[in-house]
Amino acid sequence: MKGVLLVNLGSPASPNPEDVKPYLDEFLMDKYVIDVPFLLRALLVRGIILRKRPKESAHAYQQIWWDEGSPLIVLSERMHKKVTKKVDMPVALAMRYGSPSIESGMQELSDKGVTEVLLFPLYPQYAMASTLTILKLAEELQRKKFPHMKITDVPAFYDKxxxxxxxxxxxxxxxxxxxxxxxxxxxxxxxxxxxxxxxxxxxxxxxxxxxxxxxxxxxxxxxxxxxxxxxxxxxxxxxxxxxxxxxxxxxxxxxxxxxxxxxxxxxxxxxxxxxxxxxxxxxxxxxxxxxxxxxxxxxxxxxxxxxxxxxxxxIPCLNDNDDWVAVVANWIKEWAHAETPVA
Missing domain, CATH: 3.40.50.1400 (Rossmann fold)
Incomplete structure (x- = not known):
């Protein structure tokens, strides 16, 4: 059975410093984001950056936070719901950092009997700190916890x-x-x-x-x-x-x-x-x-x-724009009926 995992960046659980700090720690300690040896990265992030940044970032998040929650999460959920209605297979939503995690998304699909997953990083352009870190984490999780799953990823779609x-x-x-x-x-x-x-x-x-x-x-x-x-x-x-x-x-x-x-x-x-x-x-x-x-x-x-x-x-991002949702749904359908990569 086939299924799809849409993956976006992620967000703190709330715009408060106590929730922003663990989110920033997970994000900045990613070796594909700050690509220096672990000890130096830990010294930089936990010894310097996280002393001031959580409070500053929390203030910034407070400026844009919606009643429903983080704009990125809310908008991703809206897009996810629309895509789900257009395709005939399970579609899960995950974030690289924070919740819902990539592991929980893969588990959700596995629980529904999915053995072939289209991993869809929601980034038009390829980068170490966005696309690559998603692919590497998904590969690691597949190897350790979901060996029955076959993963196909959507390439960067910057020029499609x-x-x-x-x-x-x-x-x-x-x-x-x-x-x-x-x-x-x-x-x-x-x-x-x-x-x-x-x-x-x-x-x-x-x-x-x-x-x-x-x-x-x-x-x-x-x-x-x-x-x-x-x-x-x-x-x-x-x-x-x-x-x-x-x-x-x-x-x-x-x-x-x-x-x-x-x-x-x-x-x-x-x-x-x-x-x-x-x-x-x-x-x-x-x-x-x-x-x-x-x-x-x-x-x-x-x-x-x-x-x-x-x-x-x-100018707003594509968010849950109906035309964009239709494109995503079409790419998923193309993959569902072919063995070649979509996009």
Whole structure:
């Protein structure tokens, strides 16, 4: 019997520091997120970061928390329910960090008699700290606790035509009636070393425009290339002129070289360049979360206006958009009737 496991990032159980701390510990102690030796990671996370970050993060979560709970969890649950109604097989929902866990999702499917699982990381672009950590944990759980299960994963879908069309349509719909000067594509940031580590050729990635535009097997796992390719395809679909959009990376940590240009730095400069009406879309996420609702819709909005901007629009993620749900359901159906990978 076949079944599906949708996997998103996760969220603290509440926006209070006592719940945010264990969530951050699980997240930051992941060797695919902070990829340094365990003792150094523990010293960094538990000895330094977790002394202040839980209180700061809790305050940020409190700004965006809904009555129903964490926006990311609520939106993922809504999407999950809609997908379940469109496919004729069990569909479970899990989070890489926090609850419901990947193990509980696999157990739910196993209890229903599922032996073939389509593992669906809800990330359009491939990255160590998102896609890879989900795949590795699922593989480990399958080996140790669910040996009867066969797992097939959905590859990064950053350039798939039906995804691009849905994303472009969502952006176009949001922008109707909004006379914007510029559309910013803001992607979640990652350390540059992650790009080099996922370069299967061990030589292609130079982290410049040339390597991202030169065909290579490395692109299958290159987050930077995939972000630029998603942007290029959406821009092509929308027919945007070159001077009407740009691409940046957000959510960096200090102490490391992260992908540039930085979202906050570029947004602060825009009003002085004559950009008074800005729209921002965040295509690294399919569900609105802390990084989109607090970092972009609130903080970036405030900074933009403090620097002379007039109007700011944060375009919602795909969330439980019916067109997006239909695409996900179709990919699942394709997998159910074939032995080849979907998407």
């Amino acid at each position: 035509p039906d995804y691009i069309k849905v994303l472009a349509k969502s952006i176009k719909t949001s922008l109707e009636g909004y006379d914007y000067d510029h559309l910013l594509f803001s992607y979640h940031g990652i350390p540059e070393r992650h790009i080099r580590k996922t370069d299967i050729t061990k030589s292609h990635c130079k982290i410049n425009d040339t390597c991202c535009q030169t065909p290579s097997p490395a692109h299958k796992f290159c987050y930077r290339h995939q972000c630029y390719e998603t942007t290029r395809l959406v821009v092509e679909e929308l027919g945007l002129p070159e001077d009407k959009y740009s691409l940046t990376f957000q959510s960096r940590l200090s102490g490391d070289k992260w992908l540039e240009p930085y979202t906050d730095v570029e947004i602060d400069k825009m009003p002085a360049k004559g950009i008074k009406n800005l729209a921002v879309v965040t295509p690294a996420f399919v569900s609105d979360c802390l990084e989109t609702l607090e970092e972009i819709a609130m903080r970036a909005n405030e900074d933009f206006k403090e620097n002379g901007g007039e109007n700011f629009m944060a």
